[in-house]
Amino acid sequence: MTDPAAGAFLGLPARAILWVLALIAFGLFGWRVAAYIRVLARARPEPRWDQWPARLKRFVLEVLFQRKLLEEPLIGAAHLLIFWAFVFYATSFFWNLLRGLLPFLPIPYADQAAWMAVALELFGAVGLVALVVAAARRYLFPPPRLEQTRDAGIILSLITIVLLSSLTGAGALVLAGEHHAGVGIASLFAGLLSGLGVSPEQGVQLNVAMWWVHMVTVLGFLVYIPYSKHLHLLASPFGVLFGSLKPPMPAASEGAARLEEFTWRQLFSGLACAECGRCDRACPALNSGYPLSPKELMHHVKEMIMASLASGGNGHRLLGDRVKPEAVWACMTCLACIQRCPVGNEHVPVLIELRRRLMADGEIEAHLQEALTNLARYGNSFGQSARNRARWTQGLDFKPKDARKEPVTWLWFTGDYAAYDPRLQPITRAAARLFQRAGLDFGILYEAEQNSGNDARRAGEEGLFETLMEKNLAAFAKARFERIVTTDPHSLHALKNEYQWQNGGVPVVHHTELLWELIRTNRLPLNKRLNGRVTYHDPCYLGRYNGVYEAPRQILRALGVELVEMPRHGSRSYCCGAGGGRIWMEDVPGIQERPAESRVREAAAVGAGTLVVACPKDWVMFQDARKTAGLEDKLVVKDIIELVEEATNP
């Protein structure tokens, strides 16, 4: 067996050449990586070192098995195969390099180990097929918002050279008659080479030549990675490992506009981005024509880091020329970008930091300002007196208990829209009747309830969120209850996940979870089977934020209606456009199809006569949208509460 690093090249010992090349390549690689680490070290800290079992589980699922990439099955499978080919080829490379540099090591070259030879052949072959799929998708059938860069072409070519050189080398060895424990692919290449007129004697030389082509290409690759978009090869495993295990919300800050004002994890997203465009394809703001692209946002973060690497020093800004305030305000915080991102990037926290900064500088949209001012003064965004909060109860033939005055099992946190919007008050009363009918021991806080602050927080008004949280927690402390039910997914998220409860807090559930429990246990008997074809819209803050997908569907199935799913359902649900404070802001010029209009059209297209919602904001948004989309005759919008009441009426 020949040692490919034993000979000489142009009179120089090959091993010395290998040493020089390796030192140069690792030097350049290490220098660049160190530069990135120095930039990240200048950023604010953000602890991501907890919950290792959960992190490792996520790492296995999303890096080793590439779960999120497989959501787009064809390219997902291709990427998974290229990834594993890469893993084996990287192992083989380091093994060969070590053996080539240090000839005294008592180990064979990688392809001389039978199991590795088999793996290299197998992954080499499937990797080549996957590369063809990847190239065909990229150049013949590119999905929208995929970034077409020269980088991608270079990388695809480099990987092809790496795989081909290895397989050709193995083929040459077979041709030379050396023992090779393969699976037949090397023999296939041997046949090809023989067909091309390569003699067995030349086979030995060709094998050595291919070994060098392979090694030099990978060394080049190594240098190329940290200077290109394929930095994601290096960064994304860490991005996933140090990703947020729950919907991310940056710790209280004065916001950020410049590089050193962001946290290291926020900057890291820019390095991990592979520009695949999955976030853009999911983004309701972008797809409605708002001036926001989550992919561009990540790209601008990266540009800012690159500018800092190029010139050094502080002061490189994200906010301003790179990311305009219009883009910052466009986000609906629906979480679709983060949910879809295969490399664990966190787009929304970056936007929230930018919003906080704009807020601190007083650069805020007029209607948002009005809503926040109202929240601060009256505790609701409607600018109505707190005393009117329970006015919706006036149409009931019973008076809900005042949880501040008598103990209850369930405290019902209604949320602003259910309480104040006159269009929604009949639904709120229906919910009260259902709870009453089921014999639920429940009460409300009357004027002591305040807006939960969820959307103020996402609009970048952290201090206001804290104030509202403190007022609500003070009101909770004066009431006696065991559990909280809320008719508002936005409040659900804040109360359940973001409030700083003393003594651990109480269970918080959404009304669909409670209603399903009441129906399932027959405390709320269904007296009538409903019919008709309905579809269900997953609210962002119920589904993606809190993982409640089944309860509302169980209810709908129990009611007897035919439930058809829209193409975008479950964790892929499409935002109505109201989240993150957008419901308070004006539409900007240039909007093509509002998210809510896109959604009602989707509902009508699956043949549903009723679009069922479980969030007051959705109800408002879709009622408007069905009118502006001209679907008034085809589609009705109903809260699930209305359907349950219909089915339980005696």
Next chain:
Amino acid sequence: MNLVVLMRMVPDVVEELEIAPDGKSLDQEALRLIVSESDDHALEEALLLKERYGGRVTVVAPEAPEVADVLYTAAAKGADRVIQLRGVEPGLGVAAMAEACAAALSAIPDLLPADLVLTGAQSIEDLDGLVAPLVAHRLGWPYLGVVTAVSEVSNGTATVIKEFQAGYRGEFQVSLPAVLGVQAAEKPPRYVPVAKVRAAMKATRIEEFEAPQPVPEPLQDVTIVALAKPEATGRAEMLEGSVEEVAGKLCELLAERGLL
């Protein structure tokens, strides 16, 4: 520039207003007070002038419930000094209130001379817009009211914009010091995040100043006889039916009332 802003708390009409048992005043217990909207605009205009020409903004406000929040918010927005005026009770009446405030302005240490005193042109308690001119009268300074912008300040004069109906605007020049009754600032009052207000609460001291005695008495020659809540008027009648039916009913109604 040395800018003084006079801000007052007025009843918040978002909350229900109750008339006191005497039938002549608002029930102070049931009231919730809010800073007068045009006073907030006066503060904004002062802050804009400070940004443009430099100087200091001092806010003076008679004591009232929740006035501390207003003063801290003003500080968070950029006011340099905030003063609460003690001994000037709400319910004093507009004229006496203006008298008392003007007297206090002269008496507060290191406040005057100032270049401008700005306050709201009107408030819901002062529909006649008397406070600003009365303060000017008492100080002996010129007065301009219903101001919508101060476009320039130079050589001891200010150029002031007033807006009239149908978009007509007038440009006035007034020698300084002067009192301005502000209708609206050049820009809507700025938003200041809660975190900044909280920081201002820690960093700012509200100065307390006892209003000079004796505080003027409410005027005796004009007195309130009675206050009344809005009376519910007749309900609107919705015409229902097909287009033809509704049109028919409408014609009948109009004919009935002699309008056709």
